[in-house]
Amino acid sequence: IPVKNIRNFSIIAHVDHGKSTLADRLLEITGVLEPKTSNRQVLDRLQVERERGITVKAQTASLTYCYKGENYLLNLIDTPGHVDFSNEVSRSLAACQGVILLIDSNQGVQAQTVANFYLAFGQNLVIIPVLNKIDLKNANPEAAIQQLNTLFGIEPKDVLKISAKLGTGVVNLIEAIIERLPSPPSDRDGPFRGLLFDSWYDQYRGVIGLFYIKDGKVEPGDVIKWCNTGKQYKVKTIGILQPEEIPVTKLVGGQVGYISCNMRSIKEAQIGDTVVLSNRPAEPLPGFKSSRPMVFAGIYPMDQSEHSVLRSAIEKLTLNDNAVTVDIDSSPALGQGWRLGFLGLLHLEVFTQRLEQEFGAMAIVTSPSVTYKVFIHGKKNIDKYGGEELLISNPLQFPDVQIIREIQEPIVLGTIISPDLYLGSIMELCMEHRGVQQSATNIDDTRILLKFLLPLNEIVIDFHDNLKSISSGFASFDYEERGYVPSNLAKMSIFLNGKEVAELSSITHCSKASDFGKRMCRKLLDIIPRQQFQVAIQAKVGGKIVGRETLKPYRKDVTAKLYGGDVTRRMKLLQRQSEGKQKLKMIANIALPRETFINVLKR
Numbered sequence: 001i002p003v004k005n006i007r008n009f010s011i012i013a014h015v016d017h018g019k020s021t022l023a024d025r026l027l028e029i030t031g032v033l034e035p036k037t038s039n040r041q042v043l044d045r046l047q048v049e050r051e052r053g054i055t056v057k058a059q060t061a062s063l064t065y066c067y068k069g070e071n072y073l074l075n076l077i078d079t080p081g082h083v084d085f086s087n088e089v090s091r092s093l094a095a096c097q098g099v100i101l102l103i104d105s106n107q108g109v110q111a112q113t114v115a116n117f118y119l120a121f122g123q124n125l126v127i128i129p130v131l132n133k134i135d136l137k138n139a140n141p142e143a144a145i146q147q148l149n150t151l152f153g154i155e156p157k158d159v160l161k162i163s164a165k166l167g168t169g170v171v172n173l174i175e176a177i178i179e180r181l182p183s184p185p186s187d188r189d190g191p192f193r194g195l196l197f198d199s200w201y202d203q204y205r206g207v208i209g210l211f212y213i214k215d216g217k218v219e220p221g222d223v224i225k226w227c228n229t230g231k232q233y234k235v236k237t238i239g240i241l242q243p244e245e246i247p248v249t250k251l252v253g254g255q256v257g258y259i260s261c262n263m264r265s266i267k268e269a270q271i272g273d274t275v276v277l278s279n280r281p282a283e284p285l286p287g288f289k290s291s292r293p294m295v296f297a298g299i300y301p302m303d304q305s306e307h308s309v310l311r312s313a314i315e316k317l318t319l320n321d322n323a324v325t326v327d328i329d330s331s332p333a334l335g336q337g338w339r340l341g342f343l344g345l346l347h348l349e350v351f352t353q354r355l356e357q358e359f360g361a362m363a364i365v366t367s368p369s370v371t372y373k374v375f376i377h378g379k380k381n382i383d384k385y386g387g388e389e390l391l392i393s394n395p396l397q398f399p400d401v402q403i404i405r406e407i408q409e410p411i412v413l414g415t416i417i418s419p420d421l422y423l424g425s426i427m428e429l430c431m432e433h434r435g436v437q438q439s440a441t442n443i444d445d446t447r448i449l450l451k452f453l454l455p456l457n458e459i460v461i462d463f464h465d466n467l468k469s470i471s472s473g474f475a476s477f478d479y480e481e482r483g484y485v486p487s488n489l490a491k492m493s494i495f496l497n498g499k500e501v502a503e504l505s506s507i508t509h510c511s512k513a514s515d516f517g518k519r520m521c522r523k524l525l526d527i528i529p530r531q532q533f534q535v536a537i538q539a540k541v542g543g544k545i546v547g548r549e550t551l552k553p554y555r556k557d558v559t560a561k562l563y564g565g566d567v568t569r570r571m572k573l574l575q576r577q578s579e580g581k582q583k584l585k586m587i588a589n590i591a592l593p594r595e596t597f598i599n600v601l602k603r
């Protein structure tokens, strides 16, 4: 297929606006999938995606379509919508010349619609605005068209209307892609250059890379070279994704395809790096900026004997999720482990779920924390810590209060879009989370766009969930980094029966320490199962007790009430009890459920 007949595009949208459903329809219309009436979201291939009903990985499919007597190759890259996975979006856009900006005509423009629009706009991509779900009874495409015009200056005549579910208007959309998007700029006679934008690990073939082929061509047997590391490999197999792998004999400029070349070490495939032919070197392509992790947590094996299993699982999974950063860590109660950085809490939860489901590795995750800047004084202390300014993302490593001169915390600029009906409760929620309002704009007759400065540590855990629940699911939220500001913070420690459990420490704003401490203790009382003895739960800030609860011991054997008789029921109960036990971890002599460290911070 000549390069002028190639179109590379992505579908971007707020979560649940119908990207994966639209991708299904596109696959059907182009004959990759048998048409069926059921919705299946074939590009959501991970178990976690099916269970949570969200896309966490960008997926790719190469489609062909005949238009006005010519065959076109359409490379579709399906992307996740949740704020925690926005780096998947920006990576995918590096391989595209245009995007479909999909908007639910019932919900209108949402916070991630705005964020995604600016991502695509900033990369000079052609944007095709598309209203989805026009089949819905409450659909209000006119309101959405007005919002697109007010916010982005999009002309109403450029907006397409479709129903991804029923397929209405999707053929029109395909033709708009062909008409409005440029073909990829490519010099097929020039030296081969491919941009790596995704990779995954295959047990038999090692690392497989997904490339946007900018120039030239590549075939099995070619020797390729990474621009960054200079390492060379012989190409084994190449192919395109539909979304299953379909081997081909060559990949040429403008295409998107995979290359496997027997790479064993995951460190050698850096997302954003360029490959060239070793006998025909060329300049590397501009890479792309990947997002910095915002939330850090310790990850430990349930038992030290599982350390190496967990290590290899983390290595393989980070290859498929390069937004995660990994450092070695250790903790008094949990032993040797790692400190991982994530883009948000959902990202963290999805990562640990994938560790378990795709690699069979069970992990304990400690309380997540953002990165603080701590300034210390005293020459001796500065020498000891190797500097006056410390970056601390583990509450365990907070220096003594006496030597701290100032603490700074990261803040973000949050964007909230909501029906004005919920304005009052949203203001209240933001105040509660130490937010400072920056602006309020009406985007149509009933919707409002609010901007708030918020401390990152106030929003990582459950701000988004709370916002959803006070607005019956109608408000949406997105944020961008805004640097650091000085803040009055302190470390809160948790004691169980008088023993400090360092893994439960967290950082709190002093004005909230007392409420927070009481809440943590109540939450722990809820989470920790009864033990054979009484457990005193205490929260302390700067040596002062700010919260206290007592967990009563359990009295009866669980099977005692089943006097004799039913043996099978008795066996089942005992079995269930021991299964429950496997997920507990002994800390300070107390059996804690594996999820304690994260759940304790949620409201």
Ligand code: GDP
Pocket: 013, 014, 015, 016, 017, 018, 019, 020, 021, 022, 039, 041, 053, 054, 055, 081, 132, 133, 134, 135, 136, 162, 163, 164, 165, 166
């Ligand atoms: P994504 O998060 O953007 O990938 O959204 P999904 O494709 O997973 O769709 C979210 C929900 O909207 C699913 O329940 C779909 O069945 C539904 N949906 C998608 N498109 C349409 C549509 O055109 N009409 C209706 N009524 N529902 C749709």
Ligand code: MG
Pocket: 019, 020, 021, 044, 054, 055, 079, 080
């Ligand atoms: Mg999806």
